Amino acid sequence: MNELIVFSELHKYLNGLGPMKCTMAAKSLSLGYKPITFSGASTKFATLDGEKKYHCLILHVDPGNPESSRGKSIQKEVQQILNFEIKEMRNFLLKKHEIYVPFEVIDSKEKMELLKAIIKNVFKIFFR
Secondary structure (H helix, E strand, O other): OOHHHHHHHHHHHHHOOOOEEEEEOOOOOEEEEEEOOOOOOOOOOEEEEOOOOOOEEEEEOOOOOOOOOHHHHHHHHHHHHHOOOHHHHOOOOOOOOEEEEEHHHOOOHHHHHHHHHHHHHHHHHHOO
16 A cells, blocks of 8 residues: 555544644644644644654654653554564654554555554543
8 A cells, every 4th residue: 555545544534533633844744633622622642744764653642741651552552463563664762652653564455444443542542
């Protein structure tokens, strides 16, 4: 599956989760997604990062809490489900409270559906 198609399909899916504020970084191909809540408070839930170094979906499991290791434990589960090892594919610093899924890992419709289910579950965790 082409990485541009993956980017596009994930963009549509993330926007379809509910009211969402989507922002684009000034100097990069990076889209940030902040759910809009009734209270007006909003923290970033996901980022589609098209930068050459990253090229991945980043899910912010415990935003505002960089000491949390929730993302690291979910990262291991996601890697097992989608059959990849992030450290073999990327060499940037991984934050413990985030989940990283390289676009090239999503090479079939089945994996896209698995990723959408993962996103939905993380979205539920985000609002607990």
